[in-house]
Amino acid sequence: MHIDWAALGSVFGVSLIATIALVGLFTLGIVGLSRHEQASAQGGSAALSVTGAYACFAACAAAVAYGIYLIVA
Amino acid sequence: MENFSLILAIVVVTALAFDFTNGFHDTANAMATTISTGAMKPKVAVAMSAVLNLVGAFLSIEVANTISKGLVNEDGIQPEVIFAALVGAILWNLLTWLVGLPSSSSHALMGGLIGATIASAGVSAVHGDVLVTKVLIPAIAAPLVAGLAAMFASRLTYKLGKNANGEASKKGYRAGQIASAGLVSLAHGTNDAQKTMGIITLALVAGGAIAPDSDPPTWVILSAGIAIALGTYLGGWRIIRTMGKGLTDLQPQQGFAAQTSAATVILASSHLGFSLSTTHSVSGSVMGAGLGRKGGVVRWSTATRMFIAWGLTLPAAALVAAIAEYATSFGTWGTTFVAVFLVASSAAIWVVSRREVVDHTNVNDTAEPAGVVTTALAAVAPPPAGTVTEDLTDTTPASSETSANSSASSATV
Numbered sequence: 366m367h368i369d370w371a372a373l374g375s376v377f378g379v380s381l382i383a384t385i386a387l388v389g390l391f392t393l394g395i396v397g398l399s400r401h402e403q404a405s406a407q408g409g410s411a412a413l414s415v416t417g418a419y420a421c422f423a424a425c426a427a428a429v430a431y432g433i434y435l436i437v438a
Numbered sequence: 439m440e441n442f443s444l445i446l447a448i449v450v451v452t453a454l455a456f457d458f459t460n461g462f463h464d465t466a467n468a469m470a471t472t473i474s475t476g477a478m479k480p481k482v483a484v485a486m487s488a489v490l491n492l493v494g495a496f497l498s499i500e501v502a503n504t505i506s507k508g509l510v511n512e513d514g515i516q517p518e519v520i521f522a523a524l525v526g527a528i529l530w531n532l533l534t535w536l537v538g539l540p541s542s543s544s545h546a547l548m549g550g551l552i553g554a555t556i557a558s559a560g561v562s563a564v565h566g567d568v569l570v571t572k573v574l575i576p577a578i579a580a581p582l583v584a585g586l587a588a589m590f591a592s593r594l595t596y597k598l599g600k601n602a603n604g605e606a607s608k609k610g611y612r613a614g615q616i617a618s619a620g621l622v623s624l625a626h627g628t629n630d631a632q633k634t635m636g637i638i639t640l641a642l643v644a645g646g647a648i649a650p651d652s653d654p655p656t657w658v659i660l661s662a663g664i665a666i667a668l669g670t671y672l673g674g675w676r677i678i679r680t681m682g683k684g685l686t687d688l689q690p691q692q693g694f695a696a697q698t699s700a701a702t703v704i705l706a707s708s709h710l711g712f713s714l715s716t717t718h719s720v721s722g723s724v725m726g727a728g729l730g731r732k733g734g735v736v737r738w739s740t741a742t743r744m745f746i747a748w749g750l751t752l753p754a755a756a757l758v759a760a761i762a763e764y765a766t767s768f769g770t771w772g773t774t775f776v777a778v779f780l781v782a783s784s785a786a787i788w789v790v791s792r793r794e795v796v797d798h799t800n801v802n803d804t805a806e807p808a809g810v811v812t813t814a815l816a817a818v819a820p821p822p823a824g825t826v827t828e829d830l831t832d833t834t835p836a837s838s839e840t841s842a843n844s845s846a847s848s849a850t851v
Contacts, residue, residue, distance in 0.1 A: 367567070367571065367713060367738060367820055368570075368571055368575060368834050369571070372712040373575070373579060373664050373708050373712050374705045376579075376703070376706050376712045376714070377579075377583050379702075379706045379710065380583050380584070380699070380702050380703040380706045380707070381583070381586060381587045381703045382591070383703045383706065384587035384588070384590075384591050384695075384698055384699040384703075385587065385590050385591050385829060387698055387702065388591035388592075388594055388595050388694070388695050388698050389591075389594050389595070389698075390599060391595075391610070391614050391694070391698075392595040393596065393598060394610065394776075395599055395602050395606065395607045395610035395611065396598060396599055396601065396602040396607075398602075398606035398607070398610060399601070399602040399603060399604050399606040399607045399610075399814075400601075400602075401606070401607045402604050402605060403604070407544060407719040415473070425614075425617075429617055429621060430624075432536045432621050432701065432705050433621070433624065434835050435705050435708075436494065436497060436621075436628050436705070437497050438498075438622055438624050
């Protein structure tokens with residue numbers, strides 16, 4: 366009986382890392398946006414947070430695009 | 439298509455019926471968390487999932503080809519065997535839907551094929567080692583992988599996002615959930631609609647209507663895509679309720695973590711050549727997300743019933759398929775009997791289901807009281823870090839306050 370432990374192991378590793386990285390990135394984006402929200406409520410601005418947030422969301426969007434590419438290919 | 443016999447027509451119709459049950463059985467996979475956390479309205483969620491399933495069906499014919507070319511020996515297989523296999527798979531899907539348990543439609547189909555093959559060609563025709571590598575190990579691995587990933591991801595998002603609240607974070611988690619749920623729907627369409635295409639193509643080859651090694655004809659792709667989309671739109675609300683509310687209580691953060699983990703696992707596994715069941719991955723990730731929140735509780739009684747259903751899926755579908763195959767061996771009247779039996783039992787299951795209707799209006803009601811184990815665990819576990827609002831379909835600021843409170847207090851615990 367041949368069990369493809371290598372494939373199983375890589376599925377395990379890739380899923381774990383990709384999920385945590387994506388969720389982490391996305392959460393950072395949310396944190397950035399909500400910091401901006403709080404800052405603008407107090408009359409200030411948080412340009413760096415917003416830029417960082419959009420960078421995080423862009424990275425997540427790229428990951429989703431790669432996911433769609435994997436489905437289509 | 440001069441060879442389009444009656445049995446072939448029956449097989450095609452039955453395959454489309456299976457595709458339909460597959461659709462409404464698996465709506466929960468993509469949309470249960472999105473619906474239960476209130477990120478989307480139930481009807482809108484199933485509509486989006488249906489459209490993406492339909493789109494997914496047209497994206498590729500890779501999976502259909504692996505089924506119709508090579509998985510089973512095309513020379514030996516008769517349309518009756520495929521018919522019997524489908525009968526077993528459909529009945530199991532309907533039965534698990536009736537009791538509201540998520541189970542793998544693919545396992546049901548595989549079980550049906552195995553049972554029908556044993557009845558027609560004997561036990562030696564089934565490869566035991568393939569059963570272990572393709573069914574048993576993935577069934578254990580999928581919920582583990584997805585569950586662990588979702589658990590760590592929910593912990594991380596609660597930790598990182600403890601200061602994030604207000605409109606921005608609410609919108610953010612909502613968009614994240616919708617995106618990941620859409621990805622799961624799309625992947626489901628490419629995988630599961632194509633399984634039916636593969637089966638129909640296999641039957642057409644077996645019945646001599648098209649040449650061996652053909653790609654699925656366009657009408658097969660079209661009808662399979664439409665059948666799964668219709669099924670998805672109908673929505674298996676019973677299963678959605680179990681997955682979204684029955685296993686654990688989900689907040690938007692957890693729903694997002696769970697759905698992202700499920701989407702990642704499904705894509706990674708199908709791409710890296712160790713295919714995992716969508717249902718198993720999503721159930722695992724929901725439970726993992728449940729454990730990832732401080733004070734979050736998984737209802738193990740519901741989970742145990744689900745695990746038992748997973749274990750029974752293959753043998754039960756195989757048994758029904760074997761009996762059906764035995765009946766069809768008596769010729770036309772046997773086949774007719776099986777067809778009538780299938781329609782009658784489907785109708786009976788539907789009638790029973792009307793006694794307690796679950797639809798888009800009550801899908802977010804709690805499915806059942808907590809079991810003994812859950813209550814005991816809840817008693818020893820730290821107190822919940824925030825009450826989950828029961829009616830999450832409303833979008834008042836109350837729900838965002840709840841999640842903000844909980845993330846704040848989970849940080850201090």
